[in-house]
Amino acid sequence: MKDERFCNSNCPFTRAIGTIGNKWKPMIINVMGTRTMRFGQLDAIVPHISRKVLTEQLKELEEDGLLERLAYKELPPRVEYRLSEKGLAFLPILEHIKAWNIKYEVATMPRQSDYKYAEQD
Amino acid sequence: MKDERFCNSNCPFTRAIGTIGNKWKPMIINVMGTRTMRFGQLDAIVPHISRKVLTEQLKELEEDGLLERLAYKELPPRVEYRLSEKGLAFLPILEHIKAWNIKYEVATMPRQSDYKYAEQD
């Protein structure tokens, strides 16, 4: 859930953090990139996320205009998600974060045996 | 607390999100900017934060090399915080986020009567 105190702030930066300031949304946006993806794909690719949380976060991202949801009236259902113009405009920021981390990170690298989930990159 | 699953990822982006992917750290970094600030100042200026949470987040930011802590051996104690090179390098990213929000935000503005706390900006 979004923090209403932040979203109701008079500061645009505070409002931005209220909107995308958690760990799940940047992960989802980064995974989607310019692709159109279905719910099941996102569930499989976004690391460590559960269906419940994915559903919540996708709903909020749609409400905030970061992504578009296309539901096909088929059975079994098919739903496709893709970033809106606003969402796409956020991608370069995520690239900066990645570059920043690569440049400055000093922490020890994880052992190969430490990770169990497939991730992009 | 940081999410160890994220911080132990083999993906640099995921690790970055594990490090700064919450709402408090971007807020603290943004408030500090290039200034040197004392604990009490941060407590007063960072919106909605409590001393307990501020303590935790400052400790993690220091551990992750984003800021430096200077404790003077005086009474009453004086502690000063300022961003490290790594922390300063994160500021442009926050500026991008602010600009992104100003450009794309469509949500309704808060009524003046809605906010009670002084904030910078």
Place this chain on the structure above:
DNA sequence: TATTCTGGTTACCAATGGGTAACTACAAAT
């Protein structure tokens, strides 16, 4: 007939996040 497939929703429970208030040390000021 039973299973599979998809994109959810729901109930239940455990873990985490976060707020408040009290407490600390000790010097300086009142």
Place this chain on the structure above:
DNA sequence: ATTTGTAGTTACCCATTGGTAACCAGAATA
């Protein structure tokens, strides 16, 4: 002698987050 001021720490407790598993529709497949 008491209050003030700083930068926390701690205990206690409530609220939020998040995980798991079960369940749904309804057509296609075996």
